[in-house]
Amino acid sequence: MNDWSEFTLALVAFFLLHSLPVRPAVKARIVSLTGAKLFTLLYSCVSILALGWLIVAAYRAPYVEIWPPAAWQHMAALIVMFGVCLIVAFTLARPNPFSFGGSSGTEFDPAHAGIVRLHRHPLLLAFFLWASVHLLPNGDLAHVILFGLFAGFSLIGMKLVDRRTRRKLGADEFEALRASMQQAPLLGSFARDHVLIRATAGIALFVCFVVLHPLVIGVSPMAALY
Numbered sequence: 001m002n003d004w005s006e007f008t009l010a011l012v013a014f015f016l017l018h019s020l021p022v023r024p025a026v027k028a029r030i031v032s033l034t035g036a037k038l039f040t041l042l043y044s045c046v047s048i049l050a051l052g053w054l055i056v057a058a059y060r061a062p063y064v065e066i067w068p069p070a071a072w073q074h075m076a077a078l079i080v081m082f083g084v085c086l087i088v089a090f091t092l093a094r095p096n097p098f099s100f101g102g103s104s105g106t107e108f109d110p111a112h113a114g115i116v117r118l119h120r121h122p123l124l125l126a127f128f129l130w131a132s133v134h135l136l137p138n139g140d141l142a143h144v145i146l147f148g149l150f151a152g153f154s155l156i157g158m159k160l161v162d163r164r165t166r167r168k169l170g171a172d173e174f175e176a177l178r179a180s181m182q183q184a185p186l187l188g189s190f191a192r193d194h195v196l197i198r199a200t201a202g203i204a205l206f207v208c209f210v211v212l213h214p215l216v217i218g219v220s221p222m223a224a225l226y
Helices: 005-022 024-034 036-060 071-091 122-134 141-169 171-183 195-216 221-225
Strands: none
Touching (some): 005 024, 005 036, 005 141, 036 141, 071 195, 122 141, 195 221
């Protein structure tokens, strides 16, 4: 394929594969055949593969400059990505009844909400920051479309997940749980989070990102330091 055809096809495929399988009727049908755990695994794998293809297709698309790259943009991306890695490390394997990415919401303690005390949708926030900061050093048309859509998608996702959770828990329970969480002391919210371990995991994730980025994407994120 040439010109914009691969990027267009990858973009359409990504959003179809990302949205159609989680529609209630479609998801219920697939889960009845595969089971919930296998569905989650397959959906995650397909989404990651589609995302990878879309990113590669964006790099192959014709270069149409919207704004010129600058060293400070790469530096900003590097700093924000360190924060993104920490957010991911403090999100995984912890209860979050408001959003996805954690363990069962039935174990959630609003007095020890951890990062959920700061933001109800930490993984969507991490995705938004990742997409937004990648707009800076990638000012060509394909990447502006790609990362702009991702940023918008994550913001819309927060609203949709809030709506779904409010419907699932009931408006009164949703508001009561949120109020109870916000009233808890901020530092005390992280008391059970093994902060040092999670921070170390976030740093390790960032190092992996820096090392693997030139191998997978072909561009070193450390270019701003050269």
